[in-house]
Amino acid sequence: MLRVKTSVELKNKLSNTLRNWLPILQSSLSDLGEAMAPFVESNPLIDIKSGYEESFESRIPKKIQYGYVQNSHSEAIEALTVQHKSLFDILEEQIDGSLFPTPVSQLIAKHVIENLDEGGYYEGDCDVFCRNEGITLEQFEKIRLRFIHVEPVGIGAKSVSESFLFQLESADIDDTAYSLAREMITHMDELGRYRKEEGFDEAMRVIGSFKNPPAIDFLEDSQQVIPDLMIYNDPDEGIEVRLNDRYYPSVSIDAEYRVDHPFVREKFKEAKSLVDALEMRKATLYKVGLMIVEYQYDFFIGGAIKPLTLKTLADEFGHNPSTISRAIANKYIACDRGIYPMKDFFTTAIDEDVSNAAIKDYVAELVRNESHKKPLSDMKLLEMIQDKFKITMVRRTIAKYRKQLNIAGSSERKQLYLLGRT
Known part of the structure; x- marks a missing residue:
C-alpha cells in the first residue's frame, strides 16, 4: 500500500x-x-x-542530452527533469483527440496553430489556404471554431471579442449573466448601456477575468x-x-x-x-x-x-x-x-462529490442506450443528470460535454440513426 x-x-x-x-x-x-x-x-x-x-x-548526464540512453527508465526520467514546453507544443498535444478526428480537421487545426500570432490570435489567410486545399470557407470555420474547447481558452480566435466569446463558454456563470455577457462582448464599446441590466455585475466580473491576449502566459518563447x-x-x-x-x-x-x-x-x-x-x-x-x-x-x-x-x-x-x-x-x-x-x-469537480468525468461517462451511457427514433435532447440529458447526481447545472454545460465527447446534437443523431450510421 x-x-x-x-x-x-x-x-x-x-x-x-x-x-x-x-x-x-x-x-x-x-x-x-x-x-x-x-x-x-x-x-x-x-x-x-x-x-x-x-x-x-x-x-543532465551527457549521454541523455545527446540521446545515448538505452533501456533506462531512470535515466529517461532524469532527462525530463528540465523541459521547455512552447505554446505550439501544448497545442499540438491537443489536436490528436476527438476534436479533430479526420484528416481534413487535422489539416485545418495544424494550419490554425501554425498561423497564430504571438498573442494566440489566428492571422492566417484562410481564403488562400482553402483554395489551395480544396476546402470551403464554411468547412474551415466549422473546424476553427472547435478551438473553443482547446486550452489555453481563447486561442485560435480572430479578434478580442471572439476570444472572449470562446472564454465565456468555459466560464462559471449563470444563464442570465451568460446571455448578457454574450451581448456585452459583441458591443464592447458600449458597456455602459448595460449597467442597469440584471446580471450586469456578474457579467462584468467574468469578462474582467478573461485573458487578452489569450496566450499571455506564453509570450516568452517557452516556459x-x-x-x-x-x-x-x-x-x-x-x-x-x-x-x-x-x-x-x-x-x-x-x-x-x-x-x-x-x-x-x-x-x-x-x-x-x-x-x-x-x-x-x-x-x-x-x-x-x-x-x-x-x-x-x-x-x-x-x-x-x-x-x-x-x-x-x-x-x-x-x-x-x-x-x-x-x-x-x-x-x-x-x-x-x-x-x-x-x-x-484529477477531474474538475462539479461539486464536492461529483466529477465532470462522471457526468461525461453518464452522458455517453445515456446516448449509447437512447431510442433511435427519439434521441435525447440536451435539455432531457440535463434533467436526467440533475436527477441522478442531485446537482444543478445549465444546458450549456451539457452541450459542451457532448461536443467534447464528439457526440452530435439530437436532431443530427436522429438523421444518422435513419441512415444506419451510429
Whole structure:
C-alpha cells in the first residue's frame, strides 16, 4: 500500500506551518526562490543558496542530452527533469483527440496553430489556404471554431471579442449573466448601456477575468517545466516516487548570533519556521505523489487516467479541497510517459462529490442506450443528470460535454440513426 496515514501531529504541523508560509507551498519549484525572498530579506540570520546556480543542462548526464540512453527508465526520467514546453507544443498535444478526428480537421487545426500570432490570435489567410486545399470557407470555420474547447481558452480566435466569446463558454456563470455577457462582448464599446441590466455585475466580473491576449502566459518563447516529483517504474522493483529535491534552495541559519535578545530570538524562530515550511512542502507533495500513484496506478503502467476528485485527497489530509488545489497548482510529475501537471490526474469537480468525468461517462451511457427514433435532447440529458447526481447545472454545460465527447446534437443523431450510421 503506497498511501501512508497522516498522523494528527503531522496534520497540525502542516496546518500551522503552511498557514504562515503558504506562498512557499503554492509556488512552482522554479519560482520557489522568489517566493522565499521576502522572508529572507527581512531576516539577517538566514542564508539561501539557490538550487539553480548551475545551468540546468549541466545536471543532465551527457549521454541523455545527446540521446545515448538505452533501456533506462531512470535515466529517461532524469532527462525530463528540465523541459521547455512552447505554446505550439501544448497545442499540438491537443489536436490528436476527438476534436479533430479526420484528416481534413487535422489539416485545418495544424494550419490554425501554425498561423497564430504571438498573442494566440489566428492571422492566417484562410481564403488562400482553402483554395489551395480544396476546402470551403464554411468547412474551415466549422473546424476553427472547435478551438473553443482547446486550452489555453481563447486561442485560435480572430479578434478580442471572439476570444472572449470562446472564454465565456468555459466560464462559471449563470444563464442570465451568460446571455448578457454574450451581448456585452459583441458591443464592447458600449458597456455602459448595460449597467442597469440584471446580471450586469456578474457579467462584468467574468469578462474582467478573461485573458487578452489569450496566450499571455506564453509570450516568452517557452516556459520552464521543473517537476517536483519523479515516478520511476522499474519492472523488478515496482513503482517508486522521488522528490526532485536537487532543485530546492538550501537554507542555513547563522549560528554565530548568540545574543540573547528578543529580536534575535524572533528571527531565529522565523528562520526555523522557514526550514520547516520547506520540509512540509516536500512532505506534502511527496504524499500527494504516493496517493496519485496509488489511485492512478494503471496510468503509470500504460493505462488511462481514472476519475479522481480533489475531495478524495483532501479527506486524506484533513484539509479543504481548495487547499489541496493550491498545493498542486503549478506542480509537475515526471514519469517515463512524459511530464504532466499534477492537476491532470484529477477531474474538475462539479461539486464536492461529483466529477465532470462522471457526468461525461453518464452522458455517453445515456446516448449509447437512447431510442433511435427519439434521441435525447440536451435539455432531457440535463434533467436526467440533475436527477441522478442531485446537482444543478445549465444546458450549456451539457452541450459542451457532448461536443467534447464528439457526440452530435439530437436532431443530427436522429438523421444518422435513419441512415444506419451510429
